[in-house]
Amino acid sequence: MxxxxxxxxxxxxxxxxxxxxxxxxxxxxxxxxxxxLLPIANVGRIMKQILPENAKVSKEAKETMQECVSxxxxxxxxxxxxxxxxxxxxxxxxxxxxxxxxKLGFDDYALPLHTYLHRDRLHFTFDx
Amino acid sequence: xxxxxxxxxxxxxxxxxxxxPHPLPxxxxxxxxxRSGSGDEVKMISAEAPIAFAKACEFFIEEITKRSxxxxxxxxxxxxxxxxxxSALIATDVFDFLITLVSHSASPAxxxxxxxxxxxx
Numbered sequence: 001m002x003x004x005x006x007x008x009x010x011x012x013x014x015x016x017x018x019x020x021x022x023x024x025x026x027x028x029x030x031x032x033x034x035x036x037l038l039p040i041a042n043v044g045r046i047m048k049q050i051l052p053e054n055a056k057v058s059k060e061a062k063e064t065m066q067e068c069v070s071x072x073x074x075x076x077x078x079x080x081x082x083x084x085x086x087x088x089x090x091x092x093x094x095x096x097x098x099x100x101x102x103k104l105g106f107d108d109y110a111l112p113l114h115t116y117l118h119r120d121r122l123h124f125t126f127d128x
Numbered sequence: 129x130x131x132x133x134x135x136x137x138x139x140x141x142x143x144x145x146x147x148x149p150h151p152l153p154x155x156x157x158x159x160x161x162x163r164s165g166s167g168d169e170v171k172m173i174s175a176e177a178p179i180a181f182a183k184a185c186e187f188f189i190e191e192i193t194k195r196s197x198x199x200x201x202x203x204x205x206x207x208x209x210x211x212x213x214x215s216a217l218i219a220t221d222v223f224d225f226l227i228t229l230v231s232h233s234a235s236p237a238x239x240x241x242x243x244x245x246x247x248x249x
Contacts, residue, residue, distance in 0.1 A: 018173050036160045042152050047193045060210040068226050069185050074164035081170045091172040094180035105222040109187040
């Protein structure tokens, strides 16, 4: 598949981290201009699940939501990444995301998220 | 038995269902995170970070959807439209960073309101 070459780099993983290696540093390609979105089916499903059963969602509304989510990820990642840089850490982790969410006004998400993550960490550690 | 890594079970459909299937694809989330670098790139991302974002994005989508639904209901509709999403974003301060996404193609009523808000009196 030509995807990784088009993107200008590739992923590799160790047991706990993903690392990105650039093929080159010029950074400009058509894939950068295309906006990266989460699949409309997944986004649409989450929207419908929270609405009453007789509700409908227009395709345009789902598309707008896709764009909003990508922007949200970029926005929060930027803040989390700044924190890592200031603290001279190379790896962005889930706690950085929780802090960034609080800092940007999404503190309503931070506590439930923290609970969710710790519950799952527990499963990984103690489940036989 | 070796315990599976953070993603292997998820991508294959479940480490005995501990994490369950994710409503949003983790690999795609990672790509978007990678794209977000303005100057310095995000170089390394822990395995948990996209999992955290998958959940945060769910909360995000749910909140905007609920607020948009209020707008649709006020117009006595049962179909959520793009304008409802735009109205919900404009009405909520925390979503100010998204205004440019909707203002360029918003309906005239919303655009007018936005212009009025930015006019000097």
